[in-house]
Amino acid sequence: MLKRFFHLHADSAGFFTSLLCAIHCSAIPIMISLGLIGSGSWLHNHLFDWIIISIGIVIAGYAIVGDFLKKHRKPQPLIVAAIGFSFLLIGMIDHHGWMLVFSVLGGLMVASSHILNWRYTQTCKMSVFS
Numbered sequence: 001m002l003k004r005f006f007h008l009h010a011d012s013a014g015f016f017t018s019l020l021c022a023i024h025c026s027a028i029p030i031m032i033s034l035g036l037i038g039s040g041s042w043l044h045n046h047l048f049d050w051i052i053i054s055i056g057i058v059i060a061g062y063a064i065v066g067d068f069l070k071k072h073r074k075p076q077p078l079i080v081a082a083i084g085f086s087f088l089l090i091g092m093i094d095h096h097g098w099m100l101v102f103s104v105l106g107g108l109m110v111a112s113s114h115i116l117n118w119r120y121t122q123t124c125k126m127s128v129f130s
Contacts, residue, residue, distance in 0.1 A: 010063035011121075015114040017056050018084070022107030024052075025091070029100055046092065053088050056110060060085070064117045072124045077117035084109030 064077045087106030091099045 010059060010066075011114045011118045014056065014059040014063050015111050015118075017052065017059060018107050018111035018114065020107075021052055021056065021088070022104050022111065025049075025100065025103035025107060049092060053085070053092070056088075057085060060110065060113065064113060067117055067121050072117075072120040074120050077113045077120065080109050080116060081113035084111075084113060 060081050064081055068075070068078055084106045087102045087109060089106075091102035091106055094102065
């Protein structure tokens with residue numbers, strides 16, 4: 001029961017962190033361009049972005065990789081998460097041009113990978129190692 005409690009919260013935390021990342025990446029440039037916040041705002045600090053991406057990688061590693069190894073053995077959540085984090089990293093490296101598109105897509109893909117992982121764990125009847 002305790003393992004299920006922590007797992008549910010790991011996928012939930014990963015989903016909501018990724019979703020907030022996608023909202024942050026799409027809303028902040030719009031708010032800056034409309035003059036609603038200054039460009040020096042802490043919300044547009046790239047160190048903050050790197051910290052959130054790092055936390056997302058740790059959560060995804062715990063939830064998705066752990067379930068892949070111990071439960072469902074389906075690579076789709078891993079693949080979607082890897083592509084999503086790749087898009088996030090490309091968005092962080094390319095500060096101009098396609099940054100917004102890659103960042104938002106990356107955040108949405110990582111959130112989707114947590115949903116896929118949760119669905120696969122719910123349909124899995126028995127652990128691979130039990």
